Amino acid sequence: MKVIAFERNLQGTGASRRLRNAGKTPGIVYGVGAEPQLIEVDHNALWHALKKEAFHSSILDLEVAGKSQQVLLRDVQYHPFRQLVLHVDFQRVDPSKKIHTKVPLHFMNQETNPAVKLSGAIISHVLNEIEVVCLPGALPEFVEVDLAKIEAGQTLHAKDIALPAGVTLVAHVEVENPVVASATVPAGAVAAAEGEEAAAE
Structure with missing residues (x-):
């Protein structure tokens, strides 16, 4: 731009x-x-x-x-x-020197996730951006986070994100490995599922 x-x-x-x-x-x-x-x-x-x-x-x-x-x-x-x-x-920025900056996260495949469709899970986006290090020429406009396979009760961490070539997490994010997204099943959905099971018995 x-x-x-x-x-x-x-x-x-x-x-x-x-x-x-x-x-x-x-x-x-x-x-x-x-x-x-x-x-x-x-x-x-x-x-x-x-x-x-x-x-x-x-x-x-x-x-x-x-x-x-x-x-x-x-x-x-x-x-x-x-x-x-x-x-x-x-x-x-110097094209030959790595930069330390934040990049937006774009969450993909949330609607088709089986835990959402079948278990009534709700996926929460804990982070909306991530700190990375890379050369200016390798800086992505955003990073995609694939939510297709996250299961109910699971969390997705920073290290689980597939980063583009030449892009790495900054040292403190690598160490802390924060939660990026989590899939939780609301208490109401659990109770409804248990009720259906009881009725089937």
């Missing part, structure tokens, strides 16, 4: 307020051994881009003064109650 930005020379609360009144959002680009660069971005374009999941988890092409650089969105500050982005931070 491409982001067009402009150089920003003035700092301070007053300058930022004037920018926002003019429909611009102040921001900064930092990292990869270069000086931080103050930028401004069209607010409406940024607002719509922020609604797209890929904008938060993909390598972005940020063009400033005709020069393009690869960046990751690192921080967004929103107004407490107005539909307004107050500030945005981008971090430059």
